[in-house]
Amino acid sequence: MLIYLKRNLLAVVCVAMVFVSCKKNNSEDPTPAGNNKKGIQLATDAKFGSVLTDKDGKTLYFFANDAAGTPTCTDGCETAWPLYYSADASTDLNLNKAEVGEVTRADGRKQSTYRGYPLYYYAGDAAKGEIKGDGVGGIWFVAKPDYSLMLANAQLTGNNINYTSTYAVGDGKTIYLTDSKGRTLYAFAPDKNGVNTYTKSATQEGIWPVYESEVLNVPSAITKTDVGVITVATISKKQLTYKGWPLYYWISDVKRGDNNGITIKPANAAVGSVWPVLQLNATVAPAQ
Known part of the structure; x- marks a missing residue:
């Protein structure tokens, strides 16, 4: 009889230990349910x-x-x-x-x-x-x-002057590419398809930093096959491209939403002619 009672007590203890163990594991479940x-x-x-x-x-x-x-x-x-x-x-x-x-x-x-x-x-x-x-x-x-890229639908502004999507002076929103956190991206007009012709040194890269990103996902308005990655040998960095255009930041865009880089140009050039924002309807970058 004593042996029988001991066996039953041992079984109860084992069940209790399993119950406590399961409860502990459930409380540590990393994905809470319902x-x-x-x-x-x-x-x-x-x-x-x-x-x-x-x-x-x-x-x-x-x-x-x-x-x-x-x-x-x-x-x-x-x-x-x-x-x-x-x-x-x-x-x-x-x-x-x-x-x-x-x-x-x-x-x-x-x-x-x-x-x-x-x-x-x-x-x-x-x-x-x-x-x-x-x-x-x-x-x-x-x-x-x-998302590797996002889209902004915003007013283009440089030197406190508003510009349209064709870079004429005036009001109106333009849809253009940004990084995943809303920072404006630019193209460099002399670049070729898949070729960064601007960044020849770390000093230049500090002024117009390349946009480093792997191609992950893009908003449905962007054709994913238009996005690629190149290697900039002079600084040993990867750079995202859109329609073949290498993508850059402008160092003086100090906060998300700024797009002042469009006004960086020689004195006799038009706004947006050297450092344009990348619009969805941008032409494919020219071959070398």
Whole structure:
């Protein structure tokens, strides 16, 4: 009888140990399930790959007009594109938390951001996982954590003068390429297809830094096959290209959204003739 009781007690202890072990493992699960999720999450879509969602799986979007980091979708725009905000830190361990932030809108409301881009919902997405807002107007794109390029839809300005997309003096937004954080990218007019003719030294590279990036993903408005990577031998760096044009930053664009580089030119040249921004309709860079 005593032996029987000891055996039963040992079995109970073993079961208890397994239960405690399982409970501990569940508490350390890096991907909380269901309602335990908080903040921005990552989801995988068959067409778009990795995308940002809220905790319930509702898709989030970037707005090209917000390249400078300031929310510009207001009033009636918000009916179709409600803002997204969560004060909770993301529980998704695959998300780069350093890229998550928030901005205070002009009316005092807060809005969550990723890589400085304010995040929105699309009213046309009726259910979790739907992505019907991508590409709307050529300026709304599903929010992704791995874009190599983005698009800005903004006023071109240099020396406090506004320019149109044809570099005539005047007001009007231009859609052009930026890096993944909204910093303006330029071409150098004398360059050839896949050939950087400007960067001959580290000093030059310090003035017009090359844009280093691997080709990961691009917004749906950009044809991915138009994007490539070259090696700049003089500085031993990789440089992204668009339609064969090597891409550069301008050192004096001190904040995202600045596009002052268009005015850098010889005295007798036209604005945008030497260092133009890269528009989607840019011609293919000439062969050597």
